[in-house]
Amino acid sequence: MPVFRFSPRGVVAVCAAAAAIGCGSRGTGATVADSTRVDSPVGSRVTHDDFGRPLPTGADATRIVSINPATTELLFAIGAGSRLVGRSEYDLFPDSARLVPSVGPALRPNLEAILRTRPDLVVVYASADDRESADRLTRAGVSVVAFKIDNIEQFERDAIALGQLTGTAARAREIVDSIADTLTRVRAATADQPRPTVFLPIWERPLIVIGGGSFMSELLDIAGARNVYGDLSAPSATVTIEDVVRRNPDLILASPTTAATIRASARWRAVPAVRAGRILVYDTTLIGRPSVRLGAAALSLAALLHPGAVR
Amino acid sequence: MIAFRDVVVRYPGAAADAVRGVSFDAATAGLTAVVGPNGSGKSTLVRALIGRVPLASGTIALDDVLVGGLSGDERARRIAVVSQREDLAFPTLVSEYVALGRFPHLGVWHAAGPEDRRAIADATASAGVTGLDERRIDTLSGGEWQRVRLARALAQSAEALVLDEPTAFLDVAHEMAVFELLHRVARSGQAVLLVSHQLNLVARFADHLVLLHRGAVAAAGLPDEVMRAEILEPVYEWPLVVTRDPAVGAPALVPLRGRTSAGRPNGQ
Amino acid sequence: MRAGRWLLLVVALIAVSLVAIAVGTISIPISGLWDAVRGAGDPLSATVVRTLRLPRVVAAILVGSGLGVSGAALQGTLRNPLAEPYLLGVSGGAAVGAVVATALGLGVVLLPLAAFAGAIVAVVAAFVVARAAGGRGDPRVLLMAGVVVGAFANAAIMVLLANAEPNVVRNALWWMMGSVGDATWPQIGVLALYIGVAGGALVLFGREIDVLALGADAAAGLGVDVDRATRRVFLVASLVAAATVAAAGLVGFVGLVVPHIVRATGVRRHRPLLIGSALTGATLVVLADLLGRILMPPAELPLGAVTALIGVPFFLAKLRRLT
Numbered sequence: 001m002p003v004f005r006f007s008p009r010g011v012v013a014v015c016a017a018a019a020a021i022g023c024g025s026r027g028t029g030a031t032v033a034d035s036t037r038v039d040s041p042v043g044s045r046v047t048h049d050d051f052g053r054p055l056p057t058g059a060d061a062t063r064i065v066s067i068n069p070a071t072t073e074l075l076f077a078i079g080a081g082s083r084l085v086g087r088s089e090y091d092l093f094p095d096s097a098r099l100v101p102s103v104g105p106a107l108r109p110n111l112e113a114i115l116r117t118r119p120d121l122v123v124v125y126a127s128a129d130d131r132e133s134a135d136r137l138t139r140a141g142v143s144v145v146a147f148k149i150d151n152i153e154q155f156e157r158d159a160i161a162l163g164q165l166t167g168t169a170a171r172a173r174e175i176v177d178s179i180a181d182t183l184t185r186v187r188a189a190t191a192d193q194p195r196p197t198v199f200l201p202i203w204e205r206p207l208i209v210i211g212g213g214s215f216m217s218e219l220l221d222i223a224g225a226r227n228v229y230g231d232l233s234a235p236s237a238t239v240t241i242e243d244v245v246r247r248n249p250d251l252i253l254a255s256p257t258t259a260a261t262i263r264a265s266a267r268w269r270a271v272p273a274v275r276a277g278r279i280l281v282y283d284t285t286l287i288g289r290p291s292v293r294l295g296a297a298a299l300s301l302a303a304l305l306h307p308g309a310v311r
Numbered sequence: 312m313i314a315f316r317d318v319v320v321r322y323p324g325a326a327a328d329a330v331r332g333v334s335f336d337a338a339t340a341g342l343t344a345v346v347g348p349n350g351s352g353k354s355t356l357v358r359a360l361i362g363r364v365p366l367a368s369g370t371i372a373l374d375d376v377l378v379g380g381l382s383g384d385e386r387a388r389r390i391a392v393v394s395q396r397e398d399l400a401f402p403t404l405v406s407e408y409v410a411l412g413r414f415p416h417l418g419v420w421h422a423a424g425p426e427d428r429r430a431i432a433d434a435t436a437s438a439g440v441t442g443l444d445e446r447r448i449d450t451l452s453g454g455e456w457q458r459v460r461l462a463r464a465l466a467q468s469a470e471a472l473v474l475d476e477p478t479a480f481l482d483v484a485h486e487m488a489v490f491e492l493l494h495r496v497a498r499s500g501q502a503v504l505l506v507s508h509q510l511n512l513v514a515r516f517a518d519h520l521v522l523l524h525r526g527a528v529a530a531a532g533l534p535d536e537v538m539r540a541e542i543l544e545p546v547y548e549w550p551l552v553v554t555r556d557p558a559v560g561a562p563a564l565v566p567l568r569g570r571t572s573a574g575r576p577n578g579q
Numbered sequence: 580m581r582a583g584r585w586l587l588l589v590v591a592l593i594a595v596s597l598v599a600i601a602v603g604t605i606s607i608p609i610s611g612l613w614d615a616v617r618g619a620g621d622p623l624s625a626t627v628v629r630t631l632r633l634p635r636v637v638a639a640i641l642v643g644s645g646l647g648v649s650g651a652a653l654q655g656t657l658r659n660p661l662a663e664p665y666l667l668g669v670s671g672g673a674a675v676g677a678v679v680a681t682a683l684g685l686g687v688v689l690l691p692l693a694a695f696a697g698a699i700v701a702v703v704a705a706f707v708v709a710r711a712a713g714g715r716g717d718p719r720v721l722l723m724a725g726v727v728v729g730a731f732a733n734a735a736i737m738v739l740l741a742n743a744e745p746n747v748v749r750n751a752l753w754w755m756m757g758s759v760g761d762a763t764w765p766q767i768g769v770l771a772l773y774i775g776v777a778g779g780a781l782v783l784f785g786r787e788i789d790v791l792a793l794g795a796d797a798a799a800g801l802g803v804d805v806d807r808a809t810r811r812v813f814l815v816a817s818l819v820a821a822a823t824v825a826a827a828g829l830v831g832f833v834g835l836v837v838p839h840i841v842r843a844t845g846v847r848r849h850r851p852l853l854i855g856s857a858l859t860g861a862t863l864v865v866l867a868d869l870l871g872r873i874l875m876p877p878a879e880l881p882l883g884a885v886t887a888l889i890g891v892p893f894f895l896a897k898l899r900r901l902t
Contacts, residue, residue, distance in 0.1 A: 107745070203746075203749065205754075205761060206749070237877070239877040240604060240876075241760075242605055242627065243604045243876065245605060245627060265687075266764065267630050270626045363795070383799075386802055392800030396796075397797050400654075400660065401654075401658075401660070401792060401842065407848060411801065412801070414786065414802070414803075417786075418786075419787055464800075
């Protein structure tokens with residue numbers, strides 16, 4: 001008599017996309033990050049979104065739904081926040097974002113809730129899982145653009161693009177240029193400092209690290225350090241502790257909770273940097289997201305790594 | 312001696328009692344047979360004996376000790392039961408299977424000793440399966456399997472042996488072999504209680520016959536007394552005659568053809 | 580089983596364990612292994628072996644032996660070659676416990692406890708459901724109750740995960756995929772206690788399982804209280820399974836496949852079968868963990884996936900022999 005076996009693999013299949021969307025910086029494809037360029041590389045117009053589809057032209061968007069924390073924050077920063085009529089569940093920055101009604105989780109956006117707000121522009125996260133939602137919304141007659149803000153270049157490009165779409169191009173340009181200035185400044189100031197190798201875990205179980213394709217890796221580079229996993233082209237990757245032991249980073253940079261977990265764990269003591277207590281804690285609200293505060297993030301990182309070097 | 316007194320058994324959720332006040336004795340050193348049509352309660356009696364179904368009322372006693380008061384091990388040491396059917400999910404060797412008959416004596420803790428080995432050897436010899444020790448159960452023929460099961464029951468060294476339809480699916484040679492074996496076992500001192508459909512063989516070998524009909528005893532006594540057409544016909548609801556077999560003179564039942572509505576035999 | 584075969588089993592386990600301790604992202608030379616275990620010699624090797632490899636391998640041995648014993652005991656008692664340790668809802672209940680603990684942010688120490696508690700609740704629920712359905716020890720009723728509890732747990736997990744934060748989902752999924760890499764020494768100690776005591780009890784009752792395997796009527800005829808004995812095996816086997824789940828998450832196929840592997844070598848009686856299943860299960864899980872670590876560097880394949888990958892072909896081969 002066949003015995004039913006509870007198979008969590010069924011649950012895995014259902015929720016696999018959730019893991020992929022994860023913390024927003026895991027890419028489904030490799031994005032080659034050009035981490036040496038920090039001056040605004042884009043021309044004055046952006047023509048396509050991160051799905052490669054042409055950006056809608058025409059009147060500025062006035063009713064926007066953004067289902068991605070990064071773009072929600074960006075829209076507020078460039079002055080288009082008042083036009084937001086919907087956001088995804090966990091978009092919590094800036095504080096005023098909380099006043100915008102939620103249309104459901106970012107993973108499986110509630111298309112009906114989105115349509116009910118009668119948007120003229122929907123901004124989705126550019127991952128394969130969201131292509132389906134994007135297509136459905138397009139078929140329903142709504143303008144959809146997809147952005148994925150993994151690295152600094154994408155941030156700048158997407159900021160400009162959003163500025164174009166909302167008629168706030170000037171403000172967007174200002175922000176982008178100001179960030180570029182700060183980044184150049186920080187890079188120059190740390191140029192002749194010794195560059196420690198840094199290990200940046202963003203999750204402990206499973207062990208997920210920042211790879212070369214992420215803006216955080218670029219920030220490290222700008223702030224005068226080297227990401228010990230910089231050779232991986234993806235924004236993030238799952239690795240094992242043994243691999244970290246092998247790469248033997250000089251420093252570990254972690255969020256407060258991750259740092260506490262690592263310090264308390266017996267198996268992490270296999271990593272020399274942990275044994276030597278070389279764990280630095282960074283402010284995740286500042287440095288963990290590709291936001292308009294990238295400049296401040298770079299300054300903060302530089303202060304952590306090379307105190308006194310900047311300004 | 313196994314004594315059934317006013318045994319009443321009802322299956323949970325059933326509309327009627329499966330066994331309604333049955334009383335009889337299975338004497339020591341004798342072969343007692345319980346016969347009857349399908350559904351008359353024969354197998355239920357065996358199940359009640361081994362505790363698989365509870366007694367609604369009445370008693371079953373082995374030499375004046377209530378079977379219900381014995382622990383499972385004690386009961387199994389004194390009464391060996393061969394149930395109607397047994398098929399193993401995971402085939403084992405004949406020698407290992409017969410050895411399981413010592414479980415009531417050894418339990419989980421004790422290792423087999425010389426007494427156990429002797430009992431196993433004797434049982435194997437009595438059942439005539441000595442050459443089959445190294446065979447796997449699933450390679451045995453029907454007759455061999457049945458005798459191996461008997462060997463296991465005999466290895467229990469119990470005073471009483473109860474068998475439910477031990478010759479189902481056996482050909483005549485094997486059937487006779489089993490009945491002759493049971494006869495020998497009874498003569499050697501055990502109380503043998505047999506449930507069977509095989510009226511003729513039972514009539515030849517049994518010392519005492521109990522006829523069940525719809526859960527109650529319809530007749531009991533010597534084969535000659537019970538094997539009568541006027542007793543059997545209403546119970547089996549089929550026309551039959553009882554004659555004497557030419558070999559040993561035991562009563563033999565011969566079923567007649569069914570009557571058509573015009574009173575003529577079928578086919579004419 | 581011949582003494583030679585037992586020796587082979589033990590040697591295989593030791594050999595695989597040694598290889599698993601030595602091999603990984605960082606290779607430890609076999610000659611330096613003993614020093615590394617003692618903490619002497621090359622400090623990097625010593626650290627890697629003592630802090631990372633040894634706990635994994637010991638945990639893998641315990642988890643594998645527990646699952647092997649549990650599966651073999653259940654298959655014999657239920658007379659069902661498809662029975663396995665999770666069938667009373669152990670995996671579902673444990674997963675619910677783990678997901679709830681993750682959602683509440685309870686941290687890594689409490690997670691295994693929550694998983695264990697969830698598993699036990701599921702088993703008790705299965706017994707209660709079986710009793711309510713009228714069959715206290717009837718294996719078929721218990722099996723169905725286990726299915727019901729498992730299905731319910733499945734649904735609960737989906738509800739919990741559907742509306743959870745992405746981090747919670749990731750944590751829960753990672754846990755469900757199984758790993759021996761997260762076990763700490765204290766957890767391993769507790770696991771060893773459970774496997775030793777409960778697993779030992781199952782081996783001791785191996786003879787009774789031989790009798791149960793004959794069928795309910797035959798077993799009753801041999802003096803066994805079938806209902807009570809069946810319940811006992813279910814409970815103890817599920818306890819062992821729950822302990823392994825608490826330590827390592829869900830590791831499928833081991834409890835199902837290992838008893839068949841041992842039977843294929845000719846072992847029939849349950850005492851040697853349970854011991855053989857323990858040894859074989861241990862070897863299998865150590866091997867699966869090793870493969871998971873070296874097949875796709877730098878990532879680690881989930882333990883449950885590797886055991887399934889090993890188990891499925893074996894099962895297909897066995898199916899072919901049946902038909």
